[in-house]
Amino acid sequence: MKPLRAVDAAAPGVTYFKDSPMAKILISGGEPLRGEVGISGAKNAVLPILASCLLADEPVTISNVPHLHDVTTTMELLGQMGVQLVLDDRMKIQVDPRSTNRYFAPYELVKTMRASILVLGPLVARFGQAEVSLPGGCQIGSRPVDQHIRGLQALGAEIDVENGYIKARAKRLKGARIMMDMVTVTGTENVMMAAVLADGTSIIENAAQEPEVVDLANCLNTLGAQIEGAGTSTLVIHGVERLHGGHYEVLPDRIETGTFLVGAAMTGGKIRARNARANTLDAVLVKLEEAGAHVSTGPDWIELDMQGRRPKAVNITTAPYPAFPTDMQAQFTALNCVAEGVGVITETVFENRFMHAHELQRLGADIRLEGNTAIIRGVDKMSGAPIMATDLRASACLVLAGLVAQGDTTVDRVYHIDRGYENIEEKLSTLGARIRRLPT
Ligand SMILES: CC(=O)N[C@H]1[C@@H](OP(=O)(O)OP(=O)(O)OC[C@H]2O[C@@H](n3ccc(=O)[nH]c3=O)[C@H](O)[C@@H]2O)O[C@H](CO)[C@@H](O)[C@@H]1O
Numbered sequence: 001m002k003p004l005r006a007v008d009a010a011a012p013g014v015t016y017f018k019d020s021p022m023a024k025i026l027i028s029g030g031e032p033l034r035g036e037v038g039i040s041g042a043k044n045a046v047l048p049i050l051a052s053c054l055l056a057d058e059p060v061t062i063s064n065v066p067h068l069h070d071v072t073t074t075m076e077l078l079g080q081m082g083v084q085l086v087l088d089d090r091m092k093i094q095v096d097p098r099s100t101n102r103y104f105a106p107y108e109l110v111k112t113m114r115a116s117i118l119v120l121g122p123l124v125a126r127f128g129q130a131e132v133s134l135p136g137g138c139q140i141g142s143r144p145v146d147q148h149i150r151g152l153q154a155l156g157a158e159i160d161v162e163n164g165y166i167k168a169r170a171k172r173l174k175g176a177r178i179m180m181d182m183v184t185v186t187g188t189e190n191v192m193m194a195a196v197l198a199d200g201t202s203i204i205e206n207a208a209q210e211p212e213v214v215d216l217a218n219c220l221n222t223l224g225a226q227i228e229g230a231g232t233s234t235l236v237i238h239g240v241e242r243l244h245g246g247h248y249e250v251l252p253d254r255i256e257t258g259t260f261l262v263g264a265a266m267t268g269g270k271i272r273a274r275n276a277r278a279n280t281l282d283a284v285l286v287k288l289e290e291a292g293a294h295v296s297t298g299p300d301w302i303e304l305d306m307q308g309r310r311p312k313a314v315n316i317t318t319a320p321y322p323a324f325p326t327d328m329q330a331q332f333t334a335l336n337c338v339a340e341g342v343g344v345i346t347e348t349v350f351e352n353r354f355m356h357a358h359e360l361q362r363l364g365a366d367i368r369l370e371g372n373t374a375i376i377r378g379v380d381k382m383s384g385a386p387i388m389a390t391d392l393r394a395s396a397c398l399v400l401a402g403l404v405a406q407g408d409t410t411v412d413r414v415y416h417i418d419r420g421y422e423n424i425e426e427k428l429s430t431l432g433a434r435i436r437r438l439p440t
Pocket residue numbers: 044047114115141142143144145146147148182183184185186187212320326327349350351
């Protein structure tokens with residue numbers, strides 16, 4: 001079913017993306033990916049950027065917004081806080097935070113999207129209060145938010161955790177030096193957003209360096225913030241009195257880009273990803289070259305040519321940026337399943353991110369799991385079967401596996417994929433894949 005797009009609608013109740021949670025994707029494997037694909041705006045950048053609009057006292061326009069379920073959830077979340085949101089049909093959202101009158105993120109929304117925690121920092125910084133449900137664990141790991149809480153406390157927020165909610169209060173936050181215990185992407189973003197309106201200068205050490213953190217910092221600076229050091233492990237944030245309105249364009253999605261490139265590598269194909277940023281994908285491109293792909297890049301494109309060859313198995317260890325991203329681990333697990341040789345994949349970021357391995361085994365993959373390591377011996381062929389998506393990147397990896405498996409593969413629970421991939425079956429069809437969404 002084609003996602004619906006609502007034009008000029010205001011939240012709450014707005015529908016930016018709507019599809020049946022029961023939808024499945026059917027793939028008939030065997031076609032190499034060939035052609036050009038346009039990359040959408042980055043999910044992990046647009047979600048904090050939308051939350052950051054709460055800090056402004058004038059309307060903000062965000063463009064290159066991807067058409068994703070998580071964007072709808074964020075709009076619902078902001079909408080029920082009183083924020084006015086207007087969509088146009090060109091992937092642009094105008095966010096007017098002036099009418100914000102509730103400072104609450106309910107469990108019902110937070111449980112469907114962990115990134116909802118990103119409203120905590122902006123709410124307490126701008127409105128002096130916030131009540132946000134604890135996200136809880138998820139399929140890929142326990143994912144606590146202790147660093148978010150610690151960082152906000154260091155800035156002077158009083159925080160209680162009661163009845164499953166984080167309740168935060170502050171007069172004006174005060175600049176502080178914060179040393180993160182571990183590298184956390186949304187933790188860095190939450191504390192950075194809060195520090196923007198604090199009195200004085202804040203320093204965040206051991207900050208996440210992901211391109212999406214940089215994109216958020218660039219957006220905030222466009223609105224009048226004074227953040228230095230984005231993209232390094234030390235952020236210096238000089239607090240300002242207010243953020244004004246403005247316009248910001250979200251950066252392209254490096255994980256979506258990487259997913260299509262892996263698909264081309266697995267199928268022996270040749271594709272060009274347009275509106276892609278090669279400099280955000282260094283660790284991934286190195287591994288694709290190691291797998292035997294010819295990769296060339298331009299200012300806004302990446303081309304991968306596998307010249308009909310079978311990929312070679314690669315070893316991978318996930319870690320925070322600039323190392324290999326955990327959000328590309330599942331896709332490379334799928335690649336190793338059909339590669340020549342044995343590949344060892346070690347997941348160091350999330351403790352339970354191999355749920356896809358069992359489903360890949362149903363297609364005939366040879367995978368042995370040992371703690372946080374998967375040892376994958378490439379097989380000559382996999383064969384199609386009904387399989388089940390367990391999380392976002394697992395579902396992408398299962399779709400990729402379906403592209404090479406002989407016969408039909410049906411991927412169930414594709415609502416996971418709709419969280420983070422815009423029209424994936426349409427984009428893959430354009431590249432020559434035989435893939436469609438089954439009506440429910
Ligand atoms: C919306 C978004 O941007 N999501 C991304 C973000 O998730 P997210 O920001 O949730 O992931 P983190 O970077 O915070 O997690 C990294 C590790 O730190 C741990 N941790 C984190 C915070 C904390 O307070 N305490 C704690 O122990 C986590 O359990 C995990 O083991 O970064 C992940 C790691 O690149 C990506 O997989 C997600 O796609």
